[in-house]
Amino acid sequence: MNILVTGGAGFIGSALCRHLVADPENRVINLDKLTYAGNPASLRQIENLPNYRFIQGDICNEEAVACILRAEKIDRIMHLAAETHVDRSIDGPGSFIETNILGTFRLLQAALKFWRSLPEAAAERFRFHHVSTDEVFGDLPFDAGAFDEDTPYAPSSPYSASKAGSDHLVRAWHHTFGLPVVITNCSNNYGPFHFPEKLVPLIILNALEEKPLPVYGTGANVRDWLYVDDHARALELVAAKGATGESYNIGGSSERTNLGVVETICDILDRKSPRRNLKSYRDLIAFVDDRPGHDRRYAMDTAKIERELGWRPRESFETGLARTIDWYLDNGWWWQPIRERSYRGERLGKSVAAR
Incomplete structure (x- = not known):
């Protein structure tokens, strides 16, 4: 398969590209505009593989997309390019x-x-x-x-409304x-x-930097958490079958409150990388004013993909989170340059909620 992945330098997109190119029968063309969250360093391990190609470009450029589709003889478009942060x-x-x-x-016009x-x-x-995203279903x-595939759309934020609009366009085409x-x-995802x-x-x-751990409101908002590599496997399966x-x-069938997520991270770090003063990282938790229109809960009914395609997540929340923390402890080369940029650093200090 010749596969065009849009937004393949982002978090989920890069995981999908790494997963797809592991099969030498796949040829992956990654089209990404490289906005603030697109990072070519996330693709370092595959950038020189013969079945991978990166193209910097914008999905809004219909003619450029059309040229890629023709030149690369694309069999499958996997469209992840999006602005995503609420x-x-x-x-x-x-x-x-x-x-x-x-x-x-x-993109739809070019594909059609x-x-x-x-x-x-x-x-x-x-x-x-x-x-x-699950956010198109609302609060x-x-x-x-839990949300199933027939749940009516009721987006709450400009982000989720824009994704709902794109879903409707795809169905209409x-x-x-x-x-x-x-x-x-x-x-x-995490x-x-x-x-x-x-x-x-x-x-x-x-x-790790001994900074406050900000949590919106009381931290009672609930999300269903999915390890990103499990998501990549599901995406490949749905695209194929x-x-x-x-x-x-x-979904990961792993509902947690935001506060519960933060406390679990603190507990794992207490074991893996204790603070110099030996106090718990939980002492750094700081509650801040809630976000406007903050949805209370998202939860996904995954019976359809399990029944029809046989997919289930391999990682529990606890095992996936432990792997994630280990990765951040071992890969400062990737995240330190992002944290050190002054604009990003100011912005990161204000961002506290998962989507």
């Missing part, structure tokens, strides 16, 4: 509309024209896989069940034009190479 969408929603909605529209030009066998192989009460698509909606303004890496790195026109929820 706090940033509140501060500046314009870029979220531009990338997540208009960018997806331009390319698909229509293909001979029958190649057209049968072609697939457009749109990667989305879930603490005492309710399938139903109106016949473009073969699949959609996945995933829960919160793992290596996670940009340090997100909750898990922010807490790990702030703790998912039913055309269908959506699949992907």
